[in-house]
Amino acid sequence: MTDRRHILLLLAPALIVLGGLFLTGLGLTLLRSFRYFPALGLTQPDLAAYAAILTTPGFLKSLALSLWIAATSTLIAAALALGAALVLRQTFPGRAFVSFLVQLNLTIPHIVGAIGILYLFSQSGSFARLAYAAGLISGPQDFPALTQDPFAIGIILLYVWKELPFITLILLANLQTLGEDHEAVARSLGASRWQTFRHVLLPMLMPGLASASGLVFAFAFGAYEVPLVLGAYSPKALPVLAWQAWTDTDLATRPEAMAMAVVIALIGLLLLALVARTLNRGERDAR
Amino acid sequence: MAALTLSGLTKRYGGTSQAALHRLDLSIASGSLTALLGPSGSGKTTTMKLIAGLIAPDAGDIRLGGRSIRDLAPERRGVAMVFQNPLLFPHLTVAGNVGFGLRMRGLPADRIASSVALMLSRVRLTGLGDRRPGQLSGGQQQRTALARALILRPDVLLLDEPLSNLDPSLRDEMRQLIRELHSETGITTLVVTHDQTEAVALADHVALLLDGRLAQAGPPETFYQRPATQAVARFFGGVNFIPGTARAGVFDSALGPLRLPAGIAEGAGLLTIRPEALRFGPGPNPLIARVEGVTFLGTQSRIDLLAGGVRLQALTDPDAASDLVRGSDVAVTLPPQALWVLPSAP
Numbered sequence: 320m321t322d323r324r325h326i327l328l329l330l331a332p333a334l335i336v337l338g339g340l341f342l343t344g345l346g347l348t349l350l351r352s353f354r355y356f357p358a359l360g361l362t363q364p365d366l367a368a369y370a371a372i373l374t375t376p377g378f379l380k381s382l383a384l385s386l387w388i389a390a391t392s393t394l395i396a397a398a399l400a401l402g403a404a405l406v407l408r409q410t411f412p413g414r415a416f417v418s419f420l421v422q423l424n425l426t427i428p429h430i431v432g433a434i435g436i437l438y439l440f441s442q443s444g445s446f447a448r449l450a451y452a453a454g455l456i457s458g459p460q461d462f463p464a465l466t467q468d469p470f471a472i473g474i475i476l477l478y479v480w481k482e483l484p485f486i487t488l489i490l491l492a493n494l495q496t497l498g499e500d501h502e503a504v505a506r507s508l509g510a511s512r513w514q515t516f517r518h519v520l521l522p523m524l525m526p527g528l529a530s531a532s533g534l535v536f537a538f539a540f541g542a543y544e545v546p547l548v549l550g551a552y553s554p555k556a557l558p559v560l561a562w563q564a565w566t567d568t569d570l571a572t573r574p575e576a577m578a579m580a581v582v583i584a585l586i587g588l589l590l591l592a593l594v595a596r597t598l599n600r601g602e603r604d605a606r
Numbered sequence: 607m608a609a610l611t612l613s614g615l616t617k618r619y620g621g622t623s624q625a626a627l628h629r630l631d632l633s634i635a636s637g638s639l640t641a642l643l644g645p646s647g648s649g650k651t652t653t654m655k656l657i658a659g660l661i662a663p664d665a666g667d668i669r670l671g672g673r674s675i676r677d678l679a680p681e682r683r684g685v686a687m688v689f690q691n692p693l694l695f696p697h698l699t700v701a702g703n704v705g706f707g708l709r710m711r712g713l714p715a716d717r718i719a720s721s722v723a724l725m726l727s728r729v730r731l732t733g734l735g736d737r738r739p740g741q742l743s744g745g746q747q748q749r750t751a752l753a754r755a756l757i758l759r760p761d762v763l764l765l766d767e768p769l770s771n772l773d774p775s776l777r778d779e780m781r782q783l784i785r786e787l788h789s790e791t792g793i794t795t796l797v798v799t800h801d802q803t804e805a806v807a808l809a810d811h812v813a814l815l816l817d818g819r820l821a822q823a824g825p826p827e828t829f830y831q832r833p834a835t836q837a838v839a840r841f842f843g844g845v846n847f848i849p850g851t852a853r854a855g856v857f858d859s860a861l862g863p864l865r866l867p868a869g870i871a872e873g874a875g876l877l878t879i880r881p882e883a884l885r886f887g888p889g890p891n892p893l894i895a896r897v898e899g900v901t902f903l904g905t906q907s908r909i910d911l912l913a914g915g916v917r918l919q920a921l922t923d924p925d926a927a928s929d930l931v932r933g934s935d936v937a938v939t940l941p942p943q944a945l946w947v948l949p950s951a952p
Contacts (some may be wrong), residue, residue, distance in 0.1 A: 507680050508758065
């Protein structure tokens, strides 16, 4: 009993922040997405906001775009991170410097990176100028649209650049814990290098890779500032669309903004639950 | 089956001047059960990793059945290694672990399943195939690891300290199992161990490594009866070393003339006798010694003696030791057949 009270006391600051701020905010968002907003004279909760966004073609396009951005950048970042981690766990001259380079961009804010991408890759950016100076293109319109483009290449580029080191670091920590002995065993049991990677190392790294990738996906899916800077005018990424609806001069669109926020949060939660379930199964298997 | 021959095998780890392994020559007979013995840092694990192909030698050759395997990838050598730690794959079941090597060879699933079932019964794990490694006891994990290597019928099986992670009560069982599987399969087996009693109890041939060099190789008894050097004798529990000279079947030292067994080289040397070979009472090569101390060790007692200014140690059963009083004189004999002369330490 005393133990329990003690634990509660220690947890209180975290619980107050989580419960008081986060859950209250989430609750208000939910209420308003159900069009319960007494200040505007809305006192009868209904699902009209959800119905409205689901029937808007713009919303579905934005949802698809956000899923595309999150899935593509997560997959590319995870694959590259896996390769990087496998190289970086070996000792070679200059390894410390490469590790430093890989970790450096963890400290750079997303928005700064986004503006950097804009400077480099936009149709009037540095690479376009270089191409023009080299006579490869005759004007900005000839440079491929890599930013504010319909395929969100600029956004994906930024997320890959930014999240790759995060996944790499988690994988490196995993690799360090695992050691190389299981691989040595596999080799002595007749597995080739590739088989050892495919049937021993990769399955053993999967829990770490899945949880890191899940976090990256949820972030890339829900973050707002990067698609705002690097995204096309239409379709907009879901968080941008939600923000736009919320800041609209017509207050009646606010419930729709809230409904979009709830959808974003739900998809993120669903994904994390999926990852947690996979990890639990992995842990049960390992026991 | 194939004989394993190491010749001039040398390994240096980066930056160190002292070789971890220095020009090792060792022949392991086909179908033998050999123990590679040595204290930690003696190069025994390095030797094993070189044979398995996990590290590359700086010089020398490794031949298996007449062909060099020195430059082959680990998976192409026909050498399977069982590590000190079972290192089972946590994402696979026990059956999945045991069948791993066959699956890598691309065998059909039904053939793998029947081989695995047979192998599990041989290591007494029948019915545990669906378990996860984490659900097994330490002994069961070790047996799974053994089964995982044996199922491949390798030309050479390497076992790294197979008993040291087990409870004492399980060690006998595992030792028995290793001997049993070895005589059933006839696979050339090399066991690495730091424990000399384990080596002699398990193997029919022992190779002792000291400081990266082969100190002695031969049947287990020779290490007790005819150690090659003082270091070998010490490693096997030798404590009595008396400097002197052997001439015409007699050893002259501070203890006076002592009769030697036949076949001992003449010249200056160190007389040695195992502490358990000293006898109390009358007999050949008699001495009078003063009892300096009696220490009860459980199944034996250690008697510290002083004779002619030479310290000797005897091990005897505790009942016999109960008559010995500290400070009194006692009659001791050094049976000639238990004497051996080592070359003088340089």
